[in-house]
Amino acid sequence: MNKSYAVLPCNGLDKCSGSISKEVAEMLSENGESEIICPVFYRIAETRYNKLATEKPLLVIDGCATRCASKLAVEKNLKISEKINITDEAKHNNIILGKSLRLNENELKLAKIIFEKLTTEEKLDTAAKDIFDFPMDINYEVYKKDKFVFRVPTNEGFYFNENDVWVYIIGNKARIGVTDYVQKSLSDIMYFTPASIGNEVEQFEDAGSIESGKAVFEIISPVSGRITAINNKIIESPELINQNPYEQGWIMEMELSDFINDMELLHDFESYFPVLKRKVDEFHG
Amino acid sequence: MDDSKLMNDSTFMGVSREKIDWSPRIDYNKCNYCMECVEFCPHKVFEVRENEEQKLIVKNPNNCVVFCRACSKTCGLDALDFPDKGKTTAHIKLIRKETAKNE
Numbered sequence: 001m002n003k004s005y006a007v008l009p010c011n012g013l014d015k016c017s018g019s020i021s022k023e024v025a026e027m028l029s030e031n032g033e034s035e036i037i038c039p040v041f042y043r044i045a046e047t048r049y050n051k052l053a054t055e056k057p058l059l060v061i062d063g064c065a066t067r068c069a070s071k072l073a074v075e076k077n078l079k080i081s082e083k084i085n086i087t088d089e090a091k092h093n094n095i096i097l098g099k100s101l102r103l104n105e106n107e108l109k110l111a112k113i114i115f116e117k118l119t120t121e122e123k124l125d126t127a128a129k130d131i132f133d134f135p136m137d138i139n140y141e142v143y144k145k146d147k148f149v150f151r152v153p154t155n156e157g158f159y160f161n162e163n164d165v166w167v168y169i170i171g172n173k174a175r176i177g178v179t180d181y182v183q184k185s186l187s188d189i190m191y192f193t194p195a196s197i198g199n200e201v202e203q204f205e206d207a208g209s210i211e212s213g214k215a216v217f218e219i220i221s222p223v224s225g226r227i228t229a230i231n232n233k234i235i236e237s238p239e240l241i242n243q244n245p246y247e248q249g250w251i252m253e254m255e256l257s258d259f260i261n262d263m264e265l266l267h268d269f270e271s272y273f274p275v276l277k278r279k280v281d282e283f284h285g
Numbered sequence: 286m287d288d289s290k291l292m293n294d295s296t297f298m299g300v301s302r303e304k305i306d307w308s309p310r311i312d313y314n315k316c317n318y319c320m321e322c323v324e325f326c327p328h329k330v331f332e333v334r335e336n337e338e339q340k341l342i343v344k345n346p347n348n349c350v351v352f353c354r355a356c357s358k359t360c361g362l363d364a365l366d367f368p369d370k371g372k373t374t375a376h377i378k379l380i381r382k383e384t385a386k387n388e
Binding site for chain 2: 015064065066163264
């Protein structure tokens with residue numbers, strides 16, 4: 001069965017990827033129950049689409065990294081259920097986008113690939129098996145700056161990279177998330193793009209991203225290994241990362257490939273805490 | 286040396302920031318000077334030069350957070366590129382080893 005969405009494409013006339021966003025939106029509405037939200041009209045007359053935008057799961061189609069459609073969704077306080085970026089999809093499919101706004105054969109093919117991807121029900125087997133023995137009692141050291149409170153876990157087993165991503169290690173398994181510094185800097189997180197389960201990731205490579213109206217934060221993996229689980233709850237409710245990025249807002253789990261080596265470029269609590277303090281003083285000062 | 290000095294802005298994992306070559310490279314054939322990256326980066330890595338042919342330059346490469354590539358994600362034209370991560374990691378480890386030897 002086809003999924004049905006409220007589709008918000010960027011519909012940009014600035015480059016070809018905008019035309020593809022429109023093409024995909026049209027394919028979705030012609031071949032199922034999905035309905036299109038016109039971004040131009042929505043900006044000035046939101047009542048026209050408010051009902052639709054909340055009744056059906058919202059699919060946002062951004063043409064490029066400027067993310068006009070995502071930003072519009074944030075502006076209108078919409079909950080994004082799924083999101084796709086045409087430029088990224090083009091890269092994944094090795095399709096080079098042309099300069100013309102009119103779609104050539106390859107670009108139409110890309111639109112078709114994306115359409116099919118969006119309408120195929122995927123059974124995500126991402127459920128974290130409860131074998132990971134995460135500590136129930138996490139102790140925090142707190143750094144306060146004005147009304148902001150930044151927590152850092154002090155439990156043994158927690159490590160941090162200087163890109164503000166934490167990892168908790170048990171044997172050859174790891175759980176990963178972002179620190180309070182990241183979630184506070186982004187403010188309200190509205191979307192989480194997970195990396196794929198089974199992917200091999202190197203230390204300091206991107207492993208998914210989280211984003212707010214302000215910015216996109218790439219999760220820079222503190223360790224190398226294979227992704228074994230993604231926290232499904234934050235796909236549904238990314239705000240959990242704002243609530244507590246160390247507990248219910250964790251991001252993913254990995255099987256480690258070379259932790260002894262990776263550890264060399266990681267901090268423990270003792271050495272990360274001063275790094276955090278300095279960052280807070282500089283950017284929230 | 287106290288912590289604040291050890292962890293000051295000019296180091297990454299204890300290595301002097303100047304010794305780490307990590308910053309965005311602008312492809313001027315692609316850049317349309319939309320300045321999204323300038324607005325995005327809180328570290329003042331870029332500088333706008335309105336009256337010059339290249340209206341955007343990487344003014345402070347060493348302000349760039351090592352391994353951060355977030356500005357490139359704001360670039361609709363994919364005009365920002367970064368050095369190889371693996372080589373950079375190996376380089377940092379090497380310097381750390383050399384420093385440890387000399388101490």
